[in-house]
Each structure stands twice: as structure tokens, then as C-alpha cells.
Amino acid sequence: MTEPLTIALDAMGGDNAPRIVVKGAALARIRHPNVRFLLFGDEMKIQPLLKRKPKLRKIVSLIHTDKVVPSDMKPSLALRQGRGSSMWEAINAVSDGKAGAAVSAGNTGALMAMAKLSLGTLPGIDRPAIAAFFPTMRGESVMLDLGANVECDANNLVQFAVMGEVFARTVLGTQQPTIGLLNVGEEPVKGRDAVKTASTILRNTRLPIKFEGFVEGDDIAAGTVDVIVTDGFTGNIALKTAEGTARLLREFVRQAFKSSFIAKIGFFLARSALRKMQVRTDPRRYNGAMFLGLNGIAVKSHGGTDALGFANAIGVAIDLAAGGFNDRIKEEFGRLSETADTKPQAAAS
């Protein structure tokens, strides 16, 4: 990475914007010395924050925007009323070629709608998907879709599998990522029709992907496969169920240590080891959901994250832009359309 890389930031998106966006950019600058930022948002609010970060200021171009997309605005309304907003301009910087990627902690639905409209989908992709990575027994895995599409057919799932495979190679650096379809059982007769048909297509594809068949909910944390493919309804619920369960377990551990004087001493002695565990499951570490399948890179940060989490989302954007993620996706889909495996009739064979 000797070439400077420009990232567009929606400075006004998220619960604690623009403060955590500026702080997150400052953290990301230290980790990625070649990065430059385009910052879109309210000059009056951002200037004072930048004053405190002179090193960051040198690599930032601040572009004033008046409008902010509210976090509860419907995507269709955001498309009509959101032109000129900080989110809109950050996405547009990517489609105009001024930035290699955009990052926002704002309204997910609005960001996806704007990104679709402004960037367009890649050839061969019917619907973009949201992907993120998370900790497992074996390291880290990727799951998609996490909420962009509540209903998916077999071809959508097949496309997600191919995109997820390239994502795992680019962001996690996995050489030959394994892929599993999330289902209610491992036997081929089980589950919904779309999942069964997608499995048949993936089993018969001539693409060089390692499809392992069906996986179940407990395979997500076990790390049985590198890429978990599912529809946006199931994926969103699985991700949030995992987050909620992790929170519950951490609370139970906390209560256990507070339950007696001896246990408190035990905690005192073990605290640095436990802190390492906290770091391993820290949701900020896994912040940065990627919108896959678009003709440009857009990364969504958790709305409630802090500076560290936002810096990690910027890191994901940088990895994707520097790794030539979209060129690889295009290549794979070029091969896929040559073999015509995504067409529904292939399922019947």
C-alpha cells in the first residue's frame, strides 16, 4: 500500500456523530498511514473537533452538508429527501471516483437504498447483501445476508455464496474459504425449498469454490465453515441472537465474580486474562458490515459504536478497497455466467 487511498466518511451518521467519526478517523490514520479522508457533514460541528486533531486535519478534506438522514427515516423517503445529505454525498464521492470507499454509521436501510441507486449493482448480482465477520472457535468467519433482503430465492443465495467467498478471501485472507448454507438440519431432505435448490446449484457448480453443504445454527460459533450463507431475515436474527447470548454470558460471569468475597479476589487475579477474553468478543472489533454486490464499496458501522469501533469499520473499508474486492467479485461472476450455473433451470439438472 504505497498509493494513498481516499475514504469518504458520513460524519453525521450514528448516535454519537460527528464526535466518534472524527475520533475514529484519527485512530484509523495511525493504523493506515496512507489513508486520506473526505469528511461530509456540518462544518460548524466538525471544525472544532478537527482542531484538536492536527495530524488528522492534514489528511482531511471537509465538505459542508446541511442535511442529515434521521435514523428512523424510511429508505424510500430518504431517497427522495436525502439528496445533499452527508450520507448521500459520501456515497456519491465513491460513484464519482473521488473516494475508494464510503463509511457511515447512519440509517442502514437508507444507506443501502442510496448505495444501490448511486453505485448500482455489479453485473450478475440481482440483490446486494450485507456481510460481516465474527469470532468463532477456529478464528473468524463471515455471514451474509444480515438484513438487506428478508426474502431470498435460491439464486440470491447462490450469489451470496460467491460474494461471501471473495469477501472471506479479501478481508480475512482465507486461502480457500469453505461455504455452508444455514439450515435446520444437515440432511439434504431438510429445510426450505430455496435453501435446498441453492444447495443443488452450489453442489453442481464448476466454480472453484468449496461448498460444504448445510450447516446449523451452532456451526456459526463453532466455525465449521468460513462463510455462512442465509437470507437476510434469518441472518439478522442469528447475528442478534448471538450478540444477545454473548451479553447474557458476560453478565453471568460478572455476577459469578461478585457473588462472594473469595470470588472477587479470584476475579482480581484473573482480570487481565479476562480482559483478553473481552477483547476477543468485543463487538467493536467486529464492527463494519459490508454492502456486497455494489459497483463500489460502502461499509456500515454500528450506529451506537464508539471511536474504536468506527476506526475498525474504516479498516474494513480500506481492506476492501486496497484488496480490489469488487474486481475479484466481477471476475468470479464472469466465470459464473459463463457456466450459467445461476440460472434456475440448472437447479433441475
Add this chain to the structure above:
Amino acid sequence: MTEPLTIALDAMGGDNAPRIVVKGAALARIRHPNVRFLLFGDEMKIQPLLKRKPKLRKIVSLIHTDKVVPSDMKPSLALRQGRGSSMWEAINAVSDGKAGAAVSAGNTGALMAMAKLSLGTLPGIDRPAIAAFFPTMRGESVMLDLGANVECDANNLVQFAVMGEVFARTVLGTQQPTIGLLNVGEEPVKGRDAVKTASTILRNTRLPIKFEGFVEGDDIAAGTVDVIVTDGFTGNIALKTAEGTARLLREFVRQAFKSSFIAKIGFFLARSALRKMQVRTDPRRYNGAMFLGLNGIAVKSHGGTDALGFANAIGVAIDLAAGGFNDRIKEEFGRLSETADTKPQAAAS
């Protein structure tokens, strides 16, 4: 509970049958002094086990069966070939009125198919569902369906809500259980059509149930509502995702304590407090999934559980039989059909 209560046990179902079934029955006998058992299975294998449990032997009637339903047999085949098996006879003991409930750790799909055929569904119920309870921040909650129906329409979900409400009252003793529909967001516009329609029906029902609207994946462990309603595909994946995440977190805690000498001492001091935490999240404690909506009580134990887990599944069966669970369900559905709220046209109003 002064009346003796008879429970039919499939002694041959599960990974470690009949050993853990006999041991589990012995444990359950201590907790529930009025219980009697009908034990169905291979006499040659069960007699030697019973010899070691003289107190259990006094309250057991052993009925020999030759056949066992394999764990990977398709439900349709199990229905044709499974007659006379230990599973079949245990279920039949309930439909014949010889037992108040049946418990099996065998093939879930086969058990559901046999239970449907032999017991029949309750009036007003189109499809039975699988329900279980689990630990949360606030105590315990119930979730259904956990895998009986991979596709569900709005009316199925409404029926699950009513059954789940009665289940929470009977097994958890919750006075006025709150109900939530699992979805990808809390806003009414989000999610799948079946979920949105079910929400409209439940909002307008005249039944005295406390419907709280949509809940998300992280609300499961948070305990936001007492009853989580979802289709069998999503429910199965959410349950297994939670189990897998809990396993991952426990492993991370274990690794943290092994990471240094000081941490090991900390663990030594905190071990009894940590053991309490392990007990709180012990899957055996939450063993015993109920088949709701059948004209008789059938409880499914985890196939891989041990004697303690199997005893807990027997405990669930006893609670349901002694609490008059099915009579209460019939009552609620009587009221529901009076108000005609489950009919699809109600959704449009």
C-alpha cells in the same frame, strides 16, 4: 399432586439409551414421589439396569418392544415401519389413556409424525409446534416453533402465540406472560408478510393476552418478553445459534483462566461461583421440548443428553400433565374461535 401420575418413556430413544433413560427415571422419581412409569423397550437390555434401581423398579411397568426407530429415519418411513417400536408404543400409551404424557430422546421428526397421527391436533390448531424454555437476563422465557414447521403463515404464528402463552403460564408459572413476534426490526413496516399480518391479528384480538409487538434476536437472551413466537426455521436456527454462542463464550472463559499462572489461581478461588454460572446455563437444565397443539402430551429430550437432562425432560412432562395444560389450551382456542380472530379476513380489518 396426591394422585399418582403415569408417564410413558421411550426407553430406546437417544444416543445413550436405554441407560440414561433408566437413570433419568430414577432421578425423576426422587423429585416427583407420585410418579409411575411405563417403560417401552428391549427387556433384555432394560432388566439388568432396573435391577440396580430397586426403588425405581417398584414404580415401573416394563413392556417389551422389539423395534427401535433409527435417529436418521425419515418421518414418513418411521410412520410406515415404526409400528410396534418403543417410540410408537410410548405415544400410544398416551392416546389410550394409560399415561398422562410420553417422553422420548429419539428421532424428533418421527416422534412428531407419530404424535400427530396417534394423538391428533387440538381443535383450532392447524399445526403443532415445538416449544422450549431457556435462560434470560430476567429469568426464563419460552420460544416456539423450534423446528416442526419450516414454513408458517400468519395464522400458524397466531396459534403459536396462544399456545406459547398457556405454556408459559403452566410450566414457568408466569401470571400474565408477555408475547413478542421475532422480526428483523421493531418498526411495523419491517419484516416478512406473515409476521406483519400475524402482528395485526394479535394487536386486534379480544383474547386477554399481552402482545408486545415485534422483538429482535437480542431480545431472546435479554428476556424482553416471556414468549417468543417465530416459524420453525428461524426458531431452530436462533436456538442453535444461542447454544453455539454460549459454548464459545464458555470456551473463551476457560482459555482465559488457563492463560497464566496467576489467572489459574484466580480461577481456583472463583471456581465455586463459576460453577453456579455453569449450572445457570447448563443445557441439561433446559432439556425437554414440548410438542404443543396435540391432543396429548409428548416431550422430546435432546438425543445426546445424560440422566440429569432426561430427568428434567420428565419433569417438564409432569408439569404439563399435572397442570392440565391441554385443557387450558382448548379453553383459549374455544374463546379464540368465538372471536374468529384467527381467520385470515381478520387481518384486513
